[in-house]
């Protein structure tokens with residue numbers, strides 16, 4: 001069973017349209033200024049293929065840890081692999097130590113493993129911020145600057161554009177995004193992406209698009225990309241109108257809906273076509289996703305284990321009974337998956353609004369776990385320095 005991107009398209013009721021100029025990422029011109037946000041456990045080669053078949057843009061890998069990459073950990077090498085037809089190979093790196101991040105960028109550039117590198121300064125998970133990484137890192141201006149410098153210096157050797165992705169700061173009392181954006185610009189990054197939440201907000205509440213507009217105004221000389229709560233093409237249009245960003249970064253909205261990139265392409269092309277897949281099309285896509293994951297992991301069990309988390313997103317809003325839903329969430333093989341999908345009422349049309357909207361992580365604000373004394377100064381103290389050089393050893397894989 002195969003799925004092609006040119007499946008039925010219906011006119012959308014709203015007809016929101018937007019024409020934005022191509023996005024310049026260093027030497028690359030991106031005709032459709034849309035970026036698939038890096039998402040650990042989601043944006044592997046399999047999912048990127050499904051998404052990019054619907055539209056143009058930049059499709060970023062899951063984050064890979066600089067240390068693990070430098071050590072050529074097999075899982076990390078898998079994470080940064082691309083299909084031969086990925087025109088703009090994009091990799092996201094995570095790191096806390098300037099030397100290691102520099103070495104990871106050098107490896108990618110010297111071995112021609114990507115055309116674009118993004119650095120992660122937005123991760124809010126305790127395992128990462130507790131070590132001073134991700135969203136905790138920009139607070140330490142000297143460390144942040146050293147990482148940007150090391151990365152841009154190495155990337156420049158191969159003329160590979162480097163971007164950063166960050167949150168607003170640690171919390172509303174410790175905002176860093178304007179300052180970090182300026183530091184990044186001054187050291188030659190090609191673009192800056194902002195997720196309009198603080199680390200402490202985690203995924204709760206609404207993304208603050210005003211902060212994105214503010215960053216856009218503060219950095220008139222490089223592209224600014226807006227991220228947070230784009231669930232539809234209409235949201236993308238609204239974000240561009242409200243913030244003036246040069247491109248949009250879409251995360252959770254496309255989980256279980258790779259055709260969102262078709263809607264975004266249509267909106268950016270100025271047409272009001274939108275994808276409204278019936279249940280048969282969703283079932284086909286789930287099966288194809290599972291096949292692609294099996295290829296990616298070179299292991300059917302791993303592929304099927306991985307597809308399970310996508311089930312609730314794919315079938316959101318579709319009339320699928322509880323028993324089948326729970327069987328799908330535990331599916332062991334492609335054959336069993338085929339049997340379960342065949343039991344669905346494949347004549348069911350698109351359910352409309354119920355299939356759209358928020359999906360994936362949400363939850364409530366959380367106190368951000370930080371190294372002791374992290375907030376008391378903007379520079380690293382001796383104990384933080386010692387911790388940083390050891391920190392990457394503990395975050396493995398991706």
Ligand SMILES: Cc1cc2nc3c(=O)[nH]c(=O)nc-3n(C[C@H](O)[C@H](O)[C@H](O)COP(=O)(O)O)c2cc1C
Nearest residue numbers: 037038039040063120195228229230250251252361
């Ligand atoms: C499951 C999951 C994994 C994520 N992994 C990463 C990651 O590896 N690197 C990163 O910079 N952001 C990561 N994020 C954050 C997203 O890239 C994005 O910034 C965030 O979800 C907000 O955008 P959205 O509202 O469009 O989802 C992740 C988010 C989710 C939900």
